[in-house]
Amino acid sequence: MQKDQVFPELAVLRETFERGITRNFLWRQSQLLALDSFLIECERDIATALHDDFRKSPAETFLTETGYLRGEIRFALKHLKRWMNPHRVSIPLIYQPGKGYYIREPYGVVLIIGAWNYPLNLCLAPLISSIAAGNCSVVKPSENAPHTSKIIADGLSSYLDRSAVCVIEGGAEKTKALLENRFDYLFFTGSQAIGREIMHAAAKHLTPLTLELGGKCPCIVDENVDIKVAARRIVWAKFLNGGQTCIAPDYVLVHEIVESQLLHYIQEAITDFYGKDPQLSPDYPRIINEQHFHRFEKLLDGFSPLFGGITDHNGYYVAPTILQDVTSDAEIMQSEIFGPLLPVIAYKKLGDALDIIQRGMKPLALYLFSSDPKVQARVVRHSQSGGVCINDLLFHASCHRLPFGGNGSSGFGTYHGQAGFDTFSFQRSVLKRSLYLDPDLRYPPYSSRKFNFLKRLVTLFH
Ligand code: NAD
Numbered sequence: 139m140q141k142d143q144v145f146p147e148l149a150v151l152r153e154t155f156e157r158g159i160t161r162n163f164l165w166r167q168s169q170l171l172a173l174d175s176f177l178i179e180c181e182r183d184i185a186t187a188l189h190d191d192f193r194k195s196p197a198e199t200f201l202t203e204t205g206y207l208r209g210e211i212r213f214a215l216k217h218l219k220r221w222m223n224p225h226r227v228s229i230p231l232i233y234q235p236g237k238g239y240y241i242r243e244p245y246g247v248v249l250i251i252g253a254w255n256y257p258l259n260l261c262l263a264p265l266i267s268s269i270a271a272g273n274c275s276v277v278k279p280s281e282n283a284p285h286t287s288k289i290i291a292d293g294l295s296s297y298l299d300r301s302a303v304c305v306i307e308g309g310a311e312k313t314k315a316l317l318e319n320r321f322d323y324l325f326f327t328g329s330q331a332i333g334r335e336i337m338h339a340a341a342k343h344l345t346p347l348t349l350e351l352g353g354k355c356p357c358i359v360d361e362n363v364d365i366k367v368a369a370r371r372i373v374w375a376k377f378l379n380g381g382q383t384c385i386a387p388d389y390v391l392v393h394e395i396v397e398s399q400l401l402h403y404i405q406e407a408i409t410d411f412y413g414k415d416p417q418l419s420p421d422y423p424r425i426i427n428e429q430h431f432h433r434f435e436k437l438l439d440g441f442s443p444l445f446g447g448i449t450d451h452n453g454y455y456v457a458p459t460i461l462q463d464v465t466s467d468a469e470i471m472q473s474e475i476f477g478p479l480l481p482v483i484a485y486k487k488l489g490d491a492l493d494i495i496q497r498g499m500k501p502l503a504l505y506l507f508s509s510d511p512k513v514q515a516r517v518v519r520h521s522q523s524g525g526v527c528i529n530d531l532l533f534h535a536s537c538h539r540l541p542f543g544g545n546g547s548s549g550f551g552t553y554h555g556q557a558g559f560d561t562f563s564f565q566r567s568v569l570k571r572s573l574y575l576d577p578d579l580r581y582p583p584y585s586s587r588k589f590n591f592l593k594r595l596v597t598l599f600h
Pocket of ligand 1: 253256279330350352383
């Protein structure tokens with residue numbers, strides 16, 4: 139059986155791309171505006187879908203999904219013309235007279251595979267970049283957030299050009315079947331384990347790709363900082379989305395002098411934000427499914443949490459939990475937590491904290507709370523990660539002017555703002571030469587005199 143008979147949408151998209159429709163500036167602009175209309179007109183339904191999937195509050199949905207996406211669309215619309223312009227470069231004297239430039243061309247038909255934890259954002263943010271770059275796009279939302287997956291499928295088919303954008307819903311088997319087809323670019327957000335499989339599938343067709351993966355994001359709290367502000371920001375970033383954020387602080391490394399102060403303020407902040415019983419808070423999300431719920435129960439085994447630790451299978455509730463005296467060889471420190479459990483580890487010297495980070499794999503984000511510029515510079519210089527945020531958390535990922543992506547095991551490739559446009563574009567170089575002047579110099583036969591002259595010319599003017 140032909141693969142495009144299994145997914146007839148793909149043949150439609152390819153034909154649209156080949157007709158050049160999506161390369162047009164006005165088409166790109168109209169689709170971005172239509173996507174914005176979807177986000178505005180369906181804001182309430184989107185909020186309901188996310189609430190049904192894992193009890194995410196409308197405020198968090200606005201902050202981290204619809205609001206962010208609308209900003210990304212605005213930013214793309216504002217800069218799109220400039221991004222699409224050919225980029226002139228100056229060319230060396232020996233290629234004169236001539237002109238050099240590169241154009242950013244769409245790849246063709248791209249596949250965007252989303253994760254469930256920001257189920258709208260992780261499908262539509264890459265889609266914004268893909269449309270802006272002039273591609274046809276297939277969006278595959280996560281089956282683990284079924285209500286959001288459905289609203290994406292319904293919304294995109296009603297608001298966008300169906301001959302250029304389509305949504306294919308389903309889980310692993312459907313995605314594997316989809317990947318049997320040749321795409322011109324793959325954009326995957328998800329776990330490291332599945333990321334490997336995606337890369338394997340990409341190799342078959344030699345398809346270029348971006349992998350947005352996870353990892354353990356450390357947060358260092360130095361002694362020279364306002365500990366109360368640090369605690370409030372850590373609590374906000376850790377328990378947003380129920381801790382199910384790829385760039386959430388996975389664990390805290392705190393200077394031993396301020397450890398008890400930090401732990402005090404962290405507990406105070408949790409109670410301030412979610413009340414005495416977070417299970418009753420309308421702002422505290424649930425764990426996405428039973429499998430992850432049991433994973434957290436298992437991780438908690440053997441710990442006496444300093445705070446929280448309560449779980450309820452009914453609704454998959456796991457309380458905001460603080461774990462003290464965790465050693466770096468504990469099981470919870472071996473892989474990404476991706477939930478509302480926060481280990482806090484005290485260090486004596488900054489070098490000890492940096493050693494712990496360096497022993498692990500390169501994280502997606504690294505956080506530092508310190509007012510000392512020397513400490514700030516040292517931490518950035520002696521660590522590696524996808525991104526860094528100093529004296530705050532998460533916001534480096536929502537700033538449209540900063541490229542967002544992983545490094546090493548947390549992925550490769552970047553997006554957001556122009557970085558997204560560039561990722562979904564192929565940079566095609568063009569050198570245009572004049573037919574005037576055609577000296578004999580470059581052509582054989584190469585006498586030794588000619589060769590010596592050529593050597594000098596290339597060395598001086600190339
Ligand atoms: P996942 O890897 O289980 O699934 C991601 C997507 O892959 C889903 O759409 C799923 O349907 C599909 N999939 C699952 N099995 C597949 C297979 N065998 N072949 C092909 N496709 C398959 O990830 P998840 O549980 O949805 O998301 C959580 C992970 O994603 C965490 O590790 C988190 O850190 C990471 N994440 C990273 C970012 C980032 O921007 N770097 C953002 C969000 C989440």
